[in-house]
Amino acid sequence: MHNTTGFSLTGFRVSSELGTVRGIVVRSRSVVGNIGASIQTLFGGDITLYTELCEHARQDAFERMCREATARGANAILGLRYDATEISPGVTEVLCYGTAVVVTPG
Numbered sequence: 823m824h825n826t827t828g829f830s831l832t833g834f835r836v837s838s839e840l841g842t843v844r845g846i847v848v849r850s851r852s853v854v855g856n857i858g859a860s861i862q863t864l865f866g867g868d869i870t871l872y873t874e875l876c877e878h879a880r881q882d883a884f885e886r887m888c889r890e891a892t893a894r895g896a897n898a899i900l901g902l903r904y905d906a907t908e909i910s911p912g913v914t915e916v917l918c919y920g921t922a923v924v925v926t927p928g
Contacts, residue, residue, distance in 0.1 A: 823888045824898035824925060831898055834925035840894045844919040845886025849879045850912050876916075880904060883918035896922035 824831055883904070891899050899920040907915045 823891065823896075825888075825902050825920065826898075826900060827902050829900050831900065831925055833927060834898070835928045836900070836923045837926050838924040840891070840896050840922040840924065842919060843887050843890040843894065843896070843899065843922040844917060845883040845888070845890065846918075847879045847883045847886070847916045848909065849875065849914055849916070879906075879914070879916040880918065883916045887918045887920065891920075891922040894922050896924055898923050898925045 824834070830836075887899065900923055902918070902920040905917045905919075907917075909915055
């Protein structure tokens with residue numbers, strides 16, 4: 823699946839727009855993860871437990887969006903974006919969205 827944050831894809835032309843596609847993941851931090859991350863904050867720097875949680879959530883949201891685009895017949899996604907919202911303390915929604923399109927070389 824070709825994808826870009828831009829609204830065109832170099833070397834391709836859009837032959838069909840199929841609409842907005844999205845992938846949504848809602849994640850919470852575990853008690854053990856919170857304790858481990860709290861210990862990491864004492865030493866400063868990258869909080870790797872949270873970094874990994876965020877990376878996995880974004881990857882899952884991206885893959886869900888790609889599955890929706892594929893189901894619609896797309897072979898590319900333009901205008902790719904991510905958004906995150908805290909739904910409640912410790913519970914976060916990660917949204918990945920873009921425009922599903924069919925592109926052809928040219």
